[in-house]
Amino acid sequence: AVTNIQSSNVTATEADITWDAGGSESTWNYFYGPSDAVDMTMTYLSAITNTNSLHLTGLTPNTNYTVFVQSYCDDGETGAWMLYDFNTQCLPMQIPYYETFENYAGVTSYTDEVLPDCWHRINTGSYSYYLGMPVIYGNGTYAQEGNNSLYFYSSQSLSTDYGNLYAILPEVDADVTPVNTLQISFGIRKYLASYDANLVVGVMSDVNNIATFVPMDTVQAANTTYSDVTVSLANYTGTGRYITLFLDKNLSTTTTCGAYVDNIMVETLPQCDAPTNLVVSNVSQTSATLS
DSSP states (O other): OOEEEEEESOOSSOEEEEEEOSSSOOEEEEEEEETTTOOTTOOTTOEEESSSEEEEOSOOTTOEEEEEEEEEOTTSOBOOOEEEEEEOOOOOOOSSEEEOSTTSOOBSOSSSOOOOTTOEEEEOOOOGGGTTOSEEEEOGGGOSSSSEEEEEEEESTTGGGSOOEEEEOOOOOTTTSOGGGEEEEEEEEESSTTSBOEEEEEEESOTTOGGGOEEEEEEEOOSSSOEEEEEEOTTOOSOOOEEEEEEOGGGOSSSEEEEEEEEEEEEEOOSSOOOOSOOEESOOSSOOEEO
């Protein structure tokens, strides 16, 4: 049987697969498909190859695939089917990008790791009860609209047991829309009035390395009522492609910090400033004055 099946150069729609021969064979059977559909009777993506490598194209983004490879010997004997799983990459976010968290099953457990597709999280803590943070929280009491919001919670009370939290948005196609031409807006509120709710907005170049986080601005929720905030990324000069919301527990002036975030919008910076202090007056049944 073949050994050492590996993938490389995996993108949203393509992947290279290689393996080592199990013996002296020079021909292999293979097939592949989405992992939730592929089985041993599958034929529409099956073939024979004379090289121990494949270049797969036409794949679906953000999908788990299974590849089966089998040795085919000169005497007509075949080896055992060996399988290998890999995931295709996500496509970059489309600008404008809007996330309400309503298309996902929110949870009320802090151990379930639930985030939107193509997001990443980092939780530097070790307290198992909160390892799912940040998480899509399914309780309409804490949502700005609908039933779900993004929940951050940490504390200084147990040292490293509670961690700093990073919610990392999908990749920005910076070749098309540079990060420093964007802004991010969202609603934010405190968990409890006695808790701090500080979020640092920044950019990362590696979703697995917090050292690549570059802060751009810090926002703070005033109370348990949502307020809308906007952070410009115009001053960003790095090569990162991942806009990130970072709850730094060490910024808190209270022992515990908790924040809910909802209705995230990433869009290009406006050419002029948005109006402020909108006032509605002289409201009647058929008219109103805006100023």
